[in-house]
Amino acid sequence: MKKALFVRFLILVSLVLLATCGIFAQHTASPKPRSQEFSENDGVPVLAKHLPDWENARNSAAYILNPADLRKSLGERPVFDLIDFTGGTEAVTAPYPPGKLLIIEYTTPQASVDADNKIKQRLTEIGQNPPIFYRRVGNYNTFVFDGTDEAAANVLLDQVKYEKDIQWLGTDPFAFKRAERAFVKAAADLFTSTTLAIVGGLGLSVIAGIIVGFVFFFIRNHKRATMVAFSDAGGMTRLNLDGLTPQTLPDRLLED
Structure with a gap:
């Protein structure tokens, strides 16, 4: 009887340890998304400050760290299934007169390039109805949704600047x-x-x-x-012995 209780106790302890290890491994493998950078002055994510006319757009801007918040802010879009937020990807969106601007920042250039290729292929497949204006700027993948004027959308995308400073801790x-x-x-x-x-x-x-x-x-x-x-004498006076030189005019002579 005691032996059976001891075996059950060992099994229970093993199950508790396995469950604890599983929860720890899950939290370790899937850390909570967080912003790549925050402003030291006001604690605002740096990505949000790269919105055009940030001071006026900040009240209507939305900071996004997962697909659910992305769809909540902009609704369902045909390219949202291609956006992967794992690994620290973050996004920010704000409405503007030309349309709703979305800026997605990936942590590495390779991730941004891979997403860029997939997004361009998807946009080619679905066409432009409704139109989606897209451009890659550095590690930013930028969109303008719900816009009809391509020129105005391009002007808005031109205002998105990718600015990063790299500082080496040691020798460059x-x-x-x-x-x-x-x-x-x-x-x-x-x-x-x-x-x-x-x-x-x-x-x-x-x-x-x-x-x-x-x-x-x-x-x-x-x-x-x-x-x-x-005169081959350089214009010097020569004697008129051969009679070839014309007579000098009287008005050219020096008077006494």
Whole structure:
């Protein structure tokens, strides 16, 4: 009898331990979603502040961390089944005159690219009735729902900026590569500017020489045209022994 009770006690303890381990493993494997970043000043998620005209849109904005809240805010949409909120994905939505804007931020560029490919394929399959305007901006996958003006929707999407700053806790492993790339670029720019300066200087010198030569020969020819007779002595006075030089006009003679 005592042995049977002891066995039942061991079985009960084992079941309690298994249940406890299962609950712990479930909470460990599926942590509660949380925002990737909060503002240090007011505690507002940084993603929400990337909404266009954030100060005016904040009262009507909705911060989303799971599919249920997504459908609650925007209703059922044909692309919502492609959005996976596991791993820290978050979203924010707010209404604007061109339509309802939705910004989804993934934790990695690869996750954003994978979602981008799936979303584009789905939009191609379902067509644009009703129209859904979509664009990927950095790690943001952005939508405009319930809009009819594509130009206005694009203007709204243009205002969404992906801004992230990466700070290394230790030495930046890419600092040398950036410095090398900057040096090569500066050397190439210096070589190009020097070459252009030399070629430009030579070109200007040639053009200036042509202009000066043209002016010089024009003036010289003009002087020759005004001379009574050409002299190979440079215009010096020569004796008229051969009778080839015309008689000097009286008004050209010096008076006594």
